[in-house]
Amino acid sequence: MSTYTSGSFKAELNEKGWRLTPQRQTILQVFQDLPEGKHLSAEELYSVLQGQGEKISLSTVYRTLKLMARMGILRELELAEGHKHYEINQPYPNHHHHLVCIQCNKTIEFKDNSILKVGLKQTEKAGLHLLDCQLTIHTVCPEALRQGWPSLLPSNWSCLRWHSLP
Amino acid sequence: MSTYTSGSFKAELNEKGWRLTPQRQTILQVFQDLPEGKHLSAEELYSVLQGQGEKISLSTVYRTLKLMARMGILRELELAEGHKHYEINQPYPNHHHHLVCIQCNKTIEFKDNSILKVGLKQTEKAGLHLLDCQLTIHTVCPEALRQGWPSLLPSNWSCLRWHSLP
DNA sequence: ACAATATTGCTACTCATTTTCAAGAACTTT
DNA sequence: AAAGTTCTTGAAAATGAGTAGCAATATTGT
Ligand SMILES: [Mn+2]
Ligand SMILES: [Mn+2]
Ligand SMILES: [Zn+2]
Ligand SMILES: [Zn+2]
Numbered sequence: 413m414s415t416y417t418s419g420s421f422k423a424e425l426n427e428k429g430w431r432l433t434p435q436r437q438t439i440l441q442v443f444q445d446l447p448e449g450k451h452l453s454a455e456e457l458y459s460v461l462q463g464q465g466e467k468i469s470l471s472t473v474y475r476t477l478k479l480m481a482r483m484g485i486l487r488e489l490e491l492a493e494g495h496k497h498y499e500i501n502q503p504y505p506n507h508h509h510h511l512v513c514i515q516c517n518k519t520i521e522f523k524d525n526s527i528l529k530v531g532l533k534q535t536e537k538a539g540l541h542l543l544d545c546q547l548t549i550h551t552v553c554p555e556a557l558r559q560g561w562p563s564l565l566p567s568n569w570s571c572l573r574w575h576s577l578p
Numbered sequence: 579m580s581t582y583t584s585g586s587f588k589a590e591l592n593e594k595g596w597r598l599t600p601q602r603q604t605i606l607q608v609f610q611d612l613p614e615g616k617h618l619s620a621e622e623l624y625s626v627l628q629g630q631g632e633k634i635s636l637s638t639v640y641r642t643l644k645l646m647a648r649m650g651i652l653r654e655l656e657l658a659e660g661h662k663h664y665e666i667n668q669p670y671p672n673h674h675h676h677l678v679c680i681q682c683n684k685t686i687e688f689k690d691n692s693i694l695k696v697g698l699k700q701t702e703k704a705g706l707h708l709l710d711c712q713l714t715i716h717t718v719c720p721e722a723l724r725q726g727w728p729s730l731l732p733s734n735w736s737c738l739r740w741h742s743l744p
Numbered sequence: 745a746c747a748a749t750a751t752t753g754c755t756a757c758t759c760a761t762t763t764t765c766a767a768g769a770a771c772t773t774t
Numbered sequence: 775a776a777a778g779t780t781c782t783t784g785a786a787a788a789t790g791a792g793t794a795g796c797a798a799t800a801t802t803g804t
Contacts, residue, residue, distance in 0.1 A: 428728075429749090429750080430750075431749090431750055431800080431802065432802095433751065433800075433801075434800095435752075453791095454792080468753090469754075470753090471752075471753060471754080471755095471792095471794095472751080474792060478792095482728040490656045494761090495790090496791090511701065511704055514709065520700075520704050522700050522703075524700075526692060527693070527696065527713065534686075534690075535677065535715060535717055538677055539720065540679065540718065540719060540720070541717055541718050541720065541722075542715065542716075543717055544715075544716040545714075545715050545716070546714050547693065547713045548711075549697045549708065549710075549712075550711070550712070551704070551707055552706065552707045553706050553707075557707060592771080595771095596782090597769080597770050597780090597781055598771095599769075599781090601782085620760075621760085634783090634784090635783070635785075636784090637762085637784060637785075637786095638782080640760085641762090641782085644762095660759080660792085661759095661760060
């Protein structure tokens with residue numbers, strides 16, 4: 413549930429010398445209406461907009477995604493090979509992380525508060541300013557395994573190797 | 579400290595119907611000789627190879643990086659905008675994560691065993707096969723904040739603190 | 745409403761990565 | 775060890791996500 417009203421969005425834009433445009437409002441609305449666990453790439457967002465009859469150019473889509481990510485309104489994710497995905501950036505307690513099947517790109521979200529604590533601790537220790545903290549778990553799903561992925565897995569590369577943790 | 583001898587590398591390649599070539603051996607060696615905390619992009623690896631007098635084409639560099647990442651020998655990281663970085667993929671206790679300044683891309687490594695535990699727990703819970711688990715902490719330097727990040731920065735501005743590093 | 749300037753929608757462009765394909769090299773089988 | 779098979783390489787061309795340039799347009803502050 414995003415906390416951005418069109419008013420607060422405008423205020424935040426203007427504060428940086430930027431402007432509220434119908435295109436930006438529309439794109440923010442698309443993300444706010446997005447079902448939980450859904451992420452959009454630039455091309456996917458462009459399709460959604462076209463499906464709604466909105467005439468926003470692909471350039472503007474790219475520019476707006478980048479702008480809103482820098483503002484901290486959107487979160488930029490590397491969930492698939494070759495292009496980024498975006499979602500509304502929600503603070504605790506909705507902050508979450510992702511499991512991704514690198515074969516079919518199926519994504520599962522999960523929450524774990526300890527991750528953010530680690531992020532804060534390490535960021536403080538390094539004297540930096542925390543922007544985001546993303547745990548991405550690369551996996552292959554059983555379906556992918558059945559479809560031949562195992563032939564690409566070396567004998568000594570198995571999740572079993574991790575079971576020897578202290 | 580990698581566990582790959584040229585013999586075990588060959589065995590693992592052959593097991594999948596692939597071949598040990600001088601190019602692949604050389605590239606593995608470069609990663610094994612890389613200092614702790616250093617990561618290489620495809621272009622950077624290509625430069626290193628040229629500096630060593632090795633005549634390996636950029637195509638082969640890209641192909642080898644991808645192959646070795648799929649084999650689990652290398653880890654593919656998203657540490658900078660626009661291109662990937664690679665490092666030797668080392669299991670516990672050398673498994674680690676990264677803090678990255680999104681302005682100058684300087685990277686700091688850190689270890690935290692709890693992350694891997696979270697990764698294992700979530701992967702099991704989802705019934706998937708774990709390949710890798712990467713916590714990436716996005717930050718900006720204090721210098722960038724002082725300069726007015728994110729709106730008042732010239733596109734070529736870079737955090738000064740890292741420029742004096744070796 | 746006006747002036748200043750930020751944004752849009754084109755199009756052309758960049759550049760990391762992939763593909764194509766013929767020549768050469770590594771395993772496998774005589 | 776030579777021959778056969780298949781994989782790999784290098785060079786060049788292609789791909790494709792994302793960006794830059796620019797004139798027209800829209801938003802903001804006065
Ligand atoms: Mn998500
Ligand atoms: Mn590293
Ligand atoms: Zn899958
Ligand atoms: Zn920095």
